[in-house]
Amino acid sequence: MNDTLANTEKKTAYILTLPAVLLVFAIILFPIFANVWISFKEVELKDIRIPEPRAKKIIKSISDEPSKIKILYKLRNSSLLQEIRKVSFKDNFPKNFKIENLDPRCDYKKSSLKCEFGNWPAKYKENFQVIFSTNDGSKIDKKTLKSVKPKLDGKSDNILLNTNFTLKNFKKVLFENEFVDLLLTTFYYTFFGTVGSIVFGILTAQMVNQKFYGRTFMRSVLLFPYVAPVVALAYTWELLLDPNSGTLNSLLLNYQIIETPINLLGQKYIEISILGFDFKLRLALTTVIMFEIWRYFPLAFLFILARLQAVPKELYEAADVDGASPFQKFFKITLPQITAVISILFMIRFIWNFNKFEDVFLLTGGASGTRTLPINVYQQGFAISDIGMGSAVSIVIVVLLLMFMFFYFRLLGKRVDEN
Amino acid sequence: MRTKNTIIFSLISTFFLIFLISIWKILATLQGLSINSFNIEILFAFGFLISLAHLGLNDKIKQIYKSIVFSLIFVLFDGYLIQKLPLWYNIGVFLISYFFTTKISKYNFTILKEEHSTQVILFDFLTLFGILFFSFVILFPFYMMLVTSFKTQIALLVNPLDFSINFGQDLKELFKSYFVIFESYKFGKYILTSTIVSVGTVIITLLFAIPAAYAVARLNFFGKTFLSTSILIIYMFPAIVLVIPLYTIFSQLGLRNSIEGLLIVYTATTLPVAIYMLQGYFKSIPKELEEAAILDKLSWFGIITKIIIPLSIPAISSVALYVFMIAWNEFLFSLMFLDNPNSFTLSRAIQYLSGDAETPRQYLMAGSVVVTLPVLFIFVYFEKYLVSGLTAGSVKG
Numbered sequence: 147m148n149d150t151l152a153n154t155e156k157k158t159a160y161i162l163t164l165p166a167v168l169l170v171f172a173i174i175l176f177p178i179f180a181n182v183w184i185s186f187k188e189v190e191l192k193d194i195r196i197p198e199p200r201a202k203k204i205i206k207s208i209s210d211e212p213s214k215i216k217i218l219y220k221l222r223n224s225s226l227l228q229e230i231r232k233v234s235f236k237d238n239f240p241k242n243f244k245i246e247n248l249d250p251r252c253d254y255k256k257s258s259l260k261c262e263f264g265n266w267p268a269k270y271k272e273n274f275q276v277i278f279s280t281n282d283g284s285k286i287d288k289k290t291l292k293s294v295k296p297k298l299d300g301k302s303d304n305i306l307l308n309t310n311f312t313l314k315n316f317k318k319v320l321f322e323n324e325f326v327d328l329l330l331t332t333f334y335y336t337f338f339g340t341v342g343s344i345v346f347g348i349l350t351a352q353m354v355n356q357k358f359y360g361r362t363f364m365r366s367v368l369l370f371p372y373v374a375p376v377v378a379l380a381y382t383w384e385l386l387l388d389p390n391s392g393t394l395n396s397l398l399l400n401y402q403i404i405e406t407p408i409n410l411l412g413q414k415y416i417e418i419s420i421l422g423f424d425f426k427l428r429l430a431l432t433t434v435i436m437f438e439i440w441r442y443f444p445l446a447f448l449f450i451l452a453r454l455q456a457v458p459k460e461l462y463e464a465a466d467v468d469g470a471s472p473f474q475k476f477f478k479i480t481l482p483q484i485t486a487v488i489s490i491l492f493m494i495r496f497i498w499n500f501n502k503f504e505d506v507f508l509l510t511g512g513a514s515g516t517r518t519l520p521i522n523v524y525q526q527g528f529a530i531s532d533i534g535m536g537s538a539v540s541i542v543i544v545v546l547l548l549m550f551m552f553f554y555f556r557l558l559g560k561r562v563d564e565n
Numbered sequence: 566m567r568t569k570n571t572i573i574f575s576l577i578s579t580f581f582l583i584f585l586i587s588i589w590k591i592l593a594t595l596q597g598l599s600i601n602s603f604n605i606e607i608l609f610a611f612g613f614l615i616s617l618a619h620l621g622l623n624d625k626i627k628q629i630y631k632s633i634v635f636s637l638i639f640v641l642f643d644g645y646l647i648q649k650l651p652l653w654y655n656i657g658v659f660l661i662s663y664f665f666t667t668k669i670s671k672y673n674f675t676i677l678k679e680e681h682s683t684q685v686i687l688f689d690f691l692t693l694f695g696i697l698f699f700s701f702v703i704l705f706p707f708y709m710m711l712v713t714s715f716k717t718q719i720a721l722l723v724n725p726l727d728f729s730i731n732f733g734q735d736l737k738e739l740f741k742s743y744f745v746i747f748e749s750y751k752f753g754k755y756i757l758t759s760t761i762v763s764v765g766t767v768i769i770t771l772l773f774a775i776p777a778a779y780a781v782a783r784l785n786f787f788g789k790t791f792l793s794t795s796i797l798i799i800y801m802f803p804a805i806v807l808v809i810p811l812y813t814i815f816s817q818l819g820l821r822n823s824i825e826g827l828l829i830v831y832t833a834t835t836l837p838v839a840i841y842m843l844q845g846y847f848k849s850i851p852k853e854l855e856e857a858a859i860l861d862k863l864s865w866f867g868i869i870t871k872i873i874i875p876l877s878i879p880a881i882s883s884v885a886l887y888v889f890m891i892a893w894n895e896f897l898f899s900l901m902f903l904d905n906p907n908s909f910t911l912s913r914a915i916q917y918l919s920g921d922a923e924t925p926r927q928y929l930m931a932g933s934v935v936v937t938l939p940v941l942f943i944f945v946y947f948e949k950y951l952v953s954g955l956t957a958g959s960v961k962g
Contacts, residue, residue, distance in 0.1 A: 152785070158865045159786035162776035166836055167792070169773060173833030174799055177810035184810060194813050306813060353695040364696060366948050370703055373944045375894040377912040378933030381919055382710040385926055393595070393709060396725040400594060400601060440702070448952065471681035472688040494801070501803035504896045508916070520805040527809050528901075540806045547803070 347446025
């Protein structure tokens with residue numbers, strides 16, 4: 147009895163989870179394997195399209211003979227690279243039609259024309275012409291003829307399915323693609339974006355955790371950058387920072403703080419001298435990181451605020467009795483309480499920033515020293531149209547992320563052991 | 566000790582005053598006033614004196630008179646430095662300095678003598694400063710987005726700092742950018758596509774996620790722990806890794822440029838969060854209710870529709886709002902999969918608009934307002950649900 151109950155429970159569970167599991171498998175897990183597969187192949191964007199046999203039907207009436215008609219099919223292989231094998235053709239005609247010139251490759255039965263064209267090499271083109279007349283000599287309506295479309299079929303190799311593999315993509319990614327520079331840019335972007343958003347998150351959470359008028363409103367406002375669509379925010383920032391007529395530059399010029407506009411998103415380096423030391427700051431990258439921090443500190447804020455509100459009030463009261471200063475309270479009570487949240491946040495944000503594509507793409511498109519790995523996936527895959535390369539870059543991203551997670555968890559594990 | 570604290574107090578409070586006045590000046594400049602300098606040095610000295618005078622006068626004058634007198638002096642002084650400014654600017658300066666003087670009114674020499682008083686002051690002013698600073702930094706871009714959409718190209722070329730809106734003009738003129746994007750750029754159609762895609766994603770996601778979350782929360786089966794941990798791992802998985810294989814597969818299946826294709830991808834990417842958030846809530850529903858239902862011979866379908874769903878309306882609606890927001894804001898997949906303007910979503914359409922350098926910026930901003938408003942509206946209106954859900958499930962971003 148119990149056994150059958152457990153069995154039905156199992157069955158029910160599988161039925162309930164199956165649709166979700168199948169969908170996630172098809173759209174998320176399968177593509178990951180497909181990605182590995184593609185990354186070992188030389189595939190370009192144009193190879194993806196499966197070659198198709200195509201026919202364009204042109205109807206010409208023959209003068210003086212209204213009961214006869216000439217039909218021209220412009221046949222071609224849609225692919226410039228691959229052949230199509232065993233092309234078959236089929237088109238239907240009205241019942242009273244009689245064929246005048248039957249091509250040896252074709253057959254006309256039951257008012258349908260079927261042809262076997264054999265193999266078409268790449269770029270193949272042919273003008274195929276048939277002439278029809280009506281049995282009863284009635285007039286031919288061109289419109290109805292035109293509305294019937296011929297059907298073509300053929301077999302071709304799918305370049306994605308053959309088993310020619312190569313290591314070329316990975317060699318290119320690692321040795322020819324300014325890999326070190328890419329990696330460094332991605333690392334700066336990810337690391338400073340993550341740390342910045344956490345620092346601002348701590349500051350704002352500490353702020354909102356105190357009582358003041360309009361606190362709930364403040365909490366919603368702080369989350370605005372996080373919930374608004376990227377596209378809108380990125381373009382607004384672009385307009386604000388624009389060197390020609392952007393608001394920020396106009397303001398700075400107006401207050402005579404700068405003399406010439408600064409192209410914050412289009413200039414790779416800026417020379418800064420502090421205390422007599424000259425150094426180069428990666429300007430566009432810094433701006434993009436600022437945007438990143440601006441957009442994602444709300445998440446850190448929210449997590450840390452939730453944690454802060456759970457800190458027992460007695461801790462602070464006891465500290466007050468001991469005469470602790472506000473800074474002592476912050477460093478000795480608040481910070482230790484939120485380290486766990488911060489370490490989780492650091493991991494989540496690090497992973498997501500590492501993969502962030504939209505923000506950089508919309509702000510700079512990867513120009514002026516802001517090309518990160520995800521941007522490179524897009525550029526290789528779609529701008530240079532080398533799908534294989536794009537895939538290889540994304541595999542590199544996954545491997546790096548797995549390595550990061552592995553070390554991060556080991557580090558965390560060690561610290562937990564020590565405590 | 567007292568002198569040191571007094572100086573530190575005056576310094577910090579003066580910085581705060583200057584910050585307030587500077588923000589006001591920036592906003593006034595953006596209304597087209599010609600303010601060419603913050604006069605920081607002079608205002609600094611002046612603010613410093615006010616702070617000191619405040620401490621010195623202490624309780625000799627009633628607080629309200631003190632505030633009004635200080636504020637008036639400040640307004641006159643500022644008005645003397647930058648002349649020919651409209652009345653509303655000066656009223657603003659008056660209100661700001663009045664606010665400032667009331668804020669500092671709680672400090673006096675006795676407080677300054679206390680232990681840690683400098684730190685307390687620093688903390689107080691940092692909080693005040695932080696609230697204003699973050700409000701400004703966050704709201705400013707949104708404000709500029711809105712205001713730019715009401716301007717014209719010529720007006721912005723004449724004075725790039727004049728964002729004042731002329732409410733006297735014809736409504737049709739005022740909302741011209743909005744009329745243009747709806748009439749010549751087919752934004753109505755994009756809104757429709759975005760709505761269909763987002764609402765469709767919500768419906769399909771819930772259809773798939775509710776049963777799965779129920780099974781994970783309640784039933785025992787082989788592979789349950791594996792399933793619930795893999796949900797989280799999949800959730801962390803980068804979308805950029807999926808783009809190329811999905812692009813190739815979708816091209817070969819002819820799913821690119823179709824709403825169906827987007828629906829499939831959006832559903833699959835939001836499912837893990839939805840299941841994770843829902844199963845957490847389902848676990849909190851008392852089991853006894855279902856046991857009674859099993860005695861009544863209700864099938865699992867009956868249990869889900871008659872017990873679980875009615876009891877978890879708040880959780881389901883917060884998941885629905887989230888999924889809607891994710892789908893509405895989504896950009897990466899719509900960039901990859903859509904290249905035919907007939908099937909664009911709003912985000913993709915705005916990106917396409919910006920690709921044409923000729924597109925005037927006010928149209929771009931009007932489009933941005935159109936895509937942002939629904940999300941912000943939903944967020945502010947349902948904030949309570951969403952914030953608790955955000956910390957529980959955390960939306961991908």
